[in-house]
Amino acid sequence: MNARLLPAPLTSVMARVQDLRESLTPRAERAVALARARWLFRSFQTVGQNVAAYGPMLVSNEGAVELGDRLTFVGGMMPSSLVCHEGARLVIGSDVQFNYGVSLESWVSVRIGARCMFASFVRIADRDGRTTAPIVIEDDVWVAHGAILMPGVRVGARSVVAAGSIVTHDVPPDTLAMGNPARNMSLELVSRESGA
């Protein structure tokens, strides 16, 4: 056997194995995420198609939970949690994405529209020890890292909640909510593409 010829085929084989692994790993992870979501959300009244959970989650349902299609719960350093108490409703529209560490808790009603995005460590709960009031998040809303939505707020369509904001009042559509307590400013004032 010629020792000088060996390295070339071996490296090319290794490269092909590596390529194969890289092409298959996402599909395997996707399959696991879909299966995990089925198991985690087995107590929910409605679960749409292609709901995926890429990491561990804390799930508790004593009320009524409805999940839309194509939801993604990203895994990471902290599990996300979905809690729906007795007699409460938690409704999530289609194509919504959640990063890790998101905490959703419903005592009466939390409604989330379609195509929303929730960054890591967002907290949404409709009871805070003093008040209990339903929360509504309309379509295409983006809530950035660490924001907290207080009971009774309504976030309008296409609005953005800035990182770390505490939202205590309603946010109109096409608005940026920022600060503690959050103030609302027109998205046209701060985004280069209107509504982007």
Next chain:
Amino acid sequence: MSTRERIRGFIVDTFFVDDFSDDDSFLRKGLIDSTGMMELVAFLEQDFGIKLEDRELVPENLDSLSRVVAFVEKKQQLSRAS
């Protein structure tokens, strides 16, 4: 110091920009980002003793130095009148 000079001074000192004209859009020229806009609003409220409503935080009022000056002067007149 005039209103215009005070506001321009704040923008120059806070956002490290000085090459802009009175009518340049803060947004399109990339002079002030969203957090900066919040700082500008807080500065206007503190230094000029006015209160900005959320619905007033729109480009027509705040997206260039001349617009901000006109807006602040209008608000001051209104608060003096009432």
